[in-house]
Amino acid sequence: MKIQNLAPALFAVVVLAAGCADRTERDRRLELLQDKPSPRQLTLALTFEDDVVDSSLAMRELSHENVALIPEGVVGAAARFDGTAVIRVPGLEIPEAGAWSLWFRIPEETDPPREMRLLDANGYAVFVANQRLLAIFNDGRNIHLRGEPGGLETGRWHHAALAWGGERVALFLDGEMIDHNDTYAGRPGFPERNLVIGNRWTGTGRPFVGDLDEILIYRGDFPEDQIAALAEEGRDPQPQVR
Numbered sequence: 001m002k003i004q005n006l007a008p009a010l011f012a013v014v015v016l017a018a019g020c021a022d023r024t025e026r027d028r029r030l031e032l033l034q035d036k037p038s039p040r041q042l043t044l045a046l047t048f049e050d051d052v053v054d055s056s057l058a059m060r061e062l063s064h065e066n067v068a069l070i071p072e073g074v075v076g077a078a079a080r081f082d083g084t085a086v087i088r089v090p091g092l093e094i095p096e097a098g099a100w101s102l103w104f105r106i107p108e109e110t111d112p113p114r115e116m117r118l119l120d121a122n123g124y125a126v127f128v129a130n131q132r133l134l135a136i137f138n139d140g141r142n143i144h145l146r147g148e149p150g151g152l153e154t155g156r157w158h159h160a161a162l163a164w165g166g167e168r169v170a171l172f173l174d175g176e177m178i179d180h181n182d183t184y185a186g187r188p189g190f191p192e193r194n195l196v197i198g199n200r201w202t203g204t205g206r207p208f209v210g211d212l213d214e215i216l217i218y219r220g221d222f223p224e225d226q227i228a229a230l231a232e233e234g235r236d237p238q239p240q241v242r
């Protein structure tokens, strides 16, 4: 269970951005994306502050359609998906160990049974259906992870995370592990996939209606207690090792 066996000391050497009022969200993100010695590395960050994909910083060519920015996100601004909106991230690495983290909010008027894809990379997906959080991870077969039906509240922000490493693939809701599978083969079925945010990997068929914020994608083991911290603080609990 590599996901949780990292020394707490590694996370004590941390300087959080929260106390530095003069730093902008862009500064914070740039620092997050710098390649520093760390048990994990941020490989994609969409924080929706200045532009939908100003995370250029993503170091790859992203494209998007019909995504609107709204001021009231979990951290600063967020992205609103109206059912036609989509963000495409080509060539996303699927590492042997990694994590996807994001915040989402489903509007109150949403028809509960409808399936909506939050992130979908064809074999790797986080989605909701019947007010339930679900995920798929392919290691040669599709591992399905499922939250409780009705476990999601409409009209409020929830944090979701999919993390894998060692022998475990795990799904988290609001910082708590809600499902896991301990038969992970240790490597993904595909090392790279095109990621679609806000719809099915094909680009159509399961559109998301609602808001997304702070989409963070990591390479490396992600300790379970750090996912709880991520959900609690709204941002990366270990943005910097200085």
Ligand SMILES: [Ca+2]
Pocket (backbone or CB within 6 Å): 047, 048, 049, 073, 074, 075, 076, 077, 078, 213, 214
């Ligand atoms: Ca934000």
